[in-house]
Amino acid sequence: MFNTKKTIVAASIATLFTGSAMAMSGSSDKAAATAEKIDGKYAANYEEIIRKADGKYLDKEVIEAILGKDAAHGRDGLEGKLDPNNPYSFEVADSIDGGNHGNAQCKIPAAFIDVHDNAKANYYHDADYVARGFGTPIAESAVQAKWNITVDGDGRGLPDPTVGMSVEEGGKLYVQFCGMCHGEFGEGAKGYLPLAVDSNLVTSSFDDPAPIKAVGNFWPYAVTFFDYIRRTMPFWTPNAPFIGDAGYMGITGYIMQSNYIPIDAQGTELEDDTFYNSELLMKQNKFMKNQGNFFCDHRPVIHNARCMENCADEQVGDGTGNIQNFKQARRLPDGTPQYNVPQRMNEDPPGVGHSGM
């Protein structure tokens, strides 16, 4: 049930390039002439190609020389970007088949040579660095006791499994401290975000309302919810002692239940009297509905040439060459477009800006 799209995409990578050498760009002497492909995919000497082009690693011709003319265009190039050997990939190998539970990681693409050059120059293993001694040593335990409230995607930092409460008790705390802004059942209120929803994420029309990204339909990690509410909620007094780790755990259980997050592959859901703790949270962490649908940023997916005259229709106006086919904002009664700044002048309360001096 998890790793849906990512698994499919990952599986397709294995066969996508097998035995088929990608066509090389023949249009650029400066770059393509020296490209040497690995397994018919990416130029092994990408660094040389980039340096020869004055570091222009996002130049259309350079990208095409390294990836092949069709390999990385647009969203169609996503499969290629998921291969960690791709010099433009942000993905780290284990995130492809491991999903969120392979310690999902992203990286700076190898092709971003300036970043790696600088990092190397400033590197932390620098043997020449002489400590200046301006800081004061501090025991790790002194930091851990209160300051380190981080729980990571693997659940490191979670409270002991003895800490928790029933989902029902958690629900009572939720209603008391959270419901006034997020709704009793997590449906949202007063403009604050809904926490529980099971609506479709994808809308296709301009007129569709924006999709709601709640815990059930969007969040890839369950543990992040516990980290976040303990870190920041209730809004007016975060990390509240009167809620405590047990209370935050109970509230987490209530929201997980409201979002129908199962605790096993059979789809078993939380009962009201279930004692909710970090063990159950980690089980649910494996069954978040949307977790397989996250990819590392794989931009740029667009690499245009810098056209100066008589540009192609798809680059002009509405994308067909028509410059009259535009949309404009709604008009105010006086005929001017809505949300212009002069319309808002003198609206702000005293003390805003420097008008109150």
Added chain:
Amino acid sequence: MTDKIVEKVAVQTEESRNQGRRAFLKGTAAVAGGVMFTQAASAADAAKFDPKKAVAPYAGKEEITEVLQDGAARKTLGFGVRKYPYGMPSPFEKEVQRRTLEWLTPDSMASITMTPLQSLHGIITPNGLHFERFHGGVPTINPDEHRLVIHGLVERPLIFTMDDLKRFPSISRIHFVECPANGAMEWKGVQLNSVQWTHGMMSCVEYTGVRLSDLLKEAGIKPEGTWLIPEGADAAALTRSIPIDLAMDDCFVAYAQNGEALRREQGYPIRLVVPGCEANMWIKYLRRIQVTDSPAQHREETSKYTELMPDGTSQRFSWYMEPNSVITYPSPDFKMEGPGKYYLRGLAWSGRGKVAHVDISVDGGKNWKEAHFTSPVLSKAWTRFELEWDWDGKEAFLMSRVTDETGYVQPPMPQMRKLEGTNNVYHRTAMVTWRVHAWDEGKNGGMIENVQY
């Protein structure tokens, strides 16, 4: 008392300003300004203005003959030193301020204001106009009590006072800082008519601070320490995961902004500077840097600041802000003053380095002319561009397009929307279009409007 006087002056000057520049020059209004010209009676005849013989742009203009009068500023003594121990802009500039759209957020503690780009000059944002984005309100932190801890996968966990940090070698760099939601309200279509709304979730200032690489080396990163989890000391305790390569590239811990201490709104006493990257990574009120072997996958890098694509997948860890540009003059805050010569001005920037070229089209993207730069060209900073344009009074569609030193060319909006849909929210970095209404279009003639393809 002084407040009342300032108020009175402001009211008077507002009135004179409302009567227009023409009335001001003719001396029919109460003149409060200071710039006056003297007219020599004898020279008047010699330099007699003949609209028929005047050089082209002045032909047909009406000559002013009324004797220029001294303004109030010339007749009275100005105020003395230390009236404002911390100086403030002229009251005439009072409309130049950070503004927000109330419908964006349900409260003011987790909200955003935008910088008035249409009123800025050069590449530096004054501290008082720097955009604001808070997740849990602005704390007022006593720097004597503030500490920065570096711990986790390090040889020596260390704690620093603010004085400790200032003892380290310092660097000063000019960088833009941009919320990835800059322009977010325009993914689904066009609705806002000001650069302040469309591009104002960003600023560009000079930061001074300590290299993060120096601090990390001071603590000694263990080889397995590959990620940093910086965290703020405020109510939001904001966290983002930053890979070590990015941290070692050019990040620093800043304590100063435009020559003075950071403002509270921007992280006083210290903030992380992650040049070129999403502003939410620039953790404010920085108190802790945890060195780990994996990202934390926290809320601000999974639930928020991830980009929903049309196929239902989402992008995460979108660190770099793509190259972007906008024409700030003329833009929807202005109106054309008739056909003639204009200098199209704007800002361009790239999260990956220096701006290489800015091209401007007045015909919706069909043909382009290269603008020149009127400011220093700095890496991951605003660059100011300008291009001379002779407007013939006909309808025009103004666009600017940046190319950065990595060779990336800013795309048009239809191309970006086709790939990324309308629900991305973040990184809307495609070109925008200002429609200049034809001069003969009646009351809307010369109006400049944000339109979208």
